[in-house]
Amino acid sequence: MIAAPHIYVDADACPVKDEATRVAERHGLILTFVSNGGLRPSRDPMIRSVVVSKGADAADDWIVENATQNDIAITADVLLAARLVANGVHVLGPTGRPFTPESIGIAVAMRDLKQHLRETGEIRGFNPGFSQKDRSAFLSALDQTVRRAVKATAP
Template sequence: MEKYSRRNSRVFVDGDACPVNKEIAKIAKMYDQDVLFVASYAHMRKDEGQNEWKYVDSEAEEVDLYILNMAQRGDIVVTQDTGLASMLIGKGVYVLSPRGKYYNKEDMDQILFFRYASAKERRAGRYPKGGPSSFSENDRQNFKESFIKLLSNLKGI
C-alpha cells in the first residue's frame, strides 16, 4: 500500500448499500477520523445518529460523482463500485471494499476487464449461476481488520 501524505484526510462512504456503515462509524471514532456517508435521496435514513450524511439526487452515478469530485489525495473511500475505485486510485485515494479488499493500481486492469466481460455476458443473456456470494460475518470481520490496519498506518500508530 503506497502511503500518501495529506493532513486532515477524510473517509467517504458510498452509503447507498454499504453493509458496514456501523463498523465504519465506530472504528473511525476510535481513530478520531472524520467520515462522510454519501447516499441518494432514495436511500435517506432516519437513524443517522452522530454520523455526517450528504444526500444527492437519485439519478444514476450521482453518489459516485459526488465522491469522485470531493475525495482528495490521501482520503479513504469505502465502495464496492470498481469503476469508481479505479478513478479514485488514479487520484491517490485509498479505496477499500466493504468486504475488506484494498483496491490498488496493480489489480485494476484485471478487475475492470472482469467487470467488462461479465457485463458483456449479461447483455448477451448469459447470467452466472447463483450470482455474487452473500455478505457474511467473515466479510464483516475482514473489513474491520483492513479498515483498522489502514487507519493505523495512516495515523502512524
Template sequence: MSELIVKVFVDADSCPVKKEIVSICQKFNQSAVFVSSIAHEMNVPDGFTHVSVDSDKEAADMYILNQSKRGDCCVTQDHALASILLPKGVDVLSPRGYVYREENIMQMLDARYLSQKERRKGGKTKGPRAFTEEDRSLFCHQFTRILSKKAGK
C-alpha cells in the same frame, strides 16, 4: 470530533458495514462522510456527515470523486469508482475488506465488462456471494489498518 487530516468517504447506499465504519472512526477520532441517494434515509451520529445526492445512478460517485483528494479513504463496492479514485491517491476499500490496488483494478473492470456483455446477450452470470461475518471481520481489520497508518500508529 476533531479529524485526521484525511477524509473518509462512504458510498453508503448499499454499504453493509456502516456501523463498523462509525465505530472504527470513533476509535481514531475520525469523522466520515456518508454519501447516499435521496431515496435512502439515513441517520448518522454526531460528528459524522450525511450528504444526500439526487437519485441519478452516478450521483454519489461524482460527489465522492469531486470532493476526495490524495490521502483520503473511500469505502465502496463500485469497481469503476475505485478505478478513478486510485490514480488520485485515494485509499479504496470494499465493504468485504478488499483493498483495491492499481495493479489489479483493470482485471476487475475487464471481468465486470465481460459479465455485463454476457447478460446483454441474454446469458446468466453469477452474482456476488452472500455477505458473511468473515467479510465483516476482514473489513474491520483492513479499515483499522488503513486509519492506523494514516494516524501514524
C-alpha cells in the same frame, strides 16, 4: 501538518456502515456517508450525511470531487474505485478487498467481462451473500488502511 484523512462511504446498499462508523470513531476521523437518499442523520459531528440528487452517478461524482489524496473510500463500485485510485485515495470494497493502482486494472476488466456475460445470458447476475467472515475481513482491512493513511499524514 497535513490534515487527517477523511473516510467516505458510497452508502447506497453498503453493508458495512456500522463497522465504518466504529473504526472512524476509534481513530477520531470524519466519516461521510454519501447516498441518493434514505440516510439517517447522526448527532455525532464527526459523522456526516450527504444526500445527492437521484442521478445515476451523482453520489460517485460527489465522492470523487471531495475525496483527496490519502483519504479513504469504501465502495463496491469498481468504476468509482478506479476514479478514486487515480486520485490517490485508499479504496476498500465492503469485503475488505483493497483497490490499488496495481489491482484496479484487472478489477475493471473482470467487471466488464462479468457484465458482458450477464448481458449474453452466459451467467446469472447473483452476487455471493455477505458473510460474517466478510464483515470481519472488512474491519481488519479498514483499520489497517486507516493506520497507513494516518501515518502518511504525520509530520
